Amino acid sequence: IEEVKRIIALWNEKVYNGKYYEMFAVCDQDEIVGSVSLYQHSDYIISAGPEIYVPYRKRGYGYEALMLAYDYAKGLGYKIASAQIRTDNVASIRLHEKLGFQRDCEMINRKGNSVYIYLKQL
Secondary structure, three states, X not given: OHHHHHHHHHHHHOEEOXXXXXXXXXXXXXXXXXXXXXXXXXXXXXXXXXXXXXXXXXXXXXXXXXXXXXXXXXXXXXOEEEEEEEOOOHHXXXXXHHOOOEEEEEEEXXXXXXXXXXXXXX
C-alpha cells in the first residue's frame, strides 16, 4: 500500500525527469478504455502517448483522446506536437496523419527501432 501511495504521489507532481508529464484515463461513460499521457520535450514542444485497450480499438477513442490531449496542451502554452511512431505501426501513422501531423524524418530510436518523426503545430 505504501508503494502505491508513493507512485500516486509521484504522478500527482506531474513531473518526470524534470519535465512536465501528465497521464489521463480515456473513458466512455464510466468505463476506462485506455489512457493518454502528455510529455514535455521543451518549453514549447510536447508529445502524447495514447494507449487504447485492445477490445476498444477502431472505435475512434484514440482520435478523440489525442484531440482532447493536444487541445489541453495548447491551453498550457505548448506550440508544437511531436510524435515518434514505428515505421511498421500503420494504425498510428494513419491516426496521426488524420490529426494533421506531417512526417518530418525517419530515424533509428534509442531502442533500435526504425521510426518516423511527425510534427504538428498546435
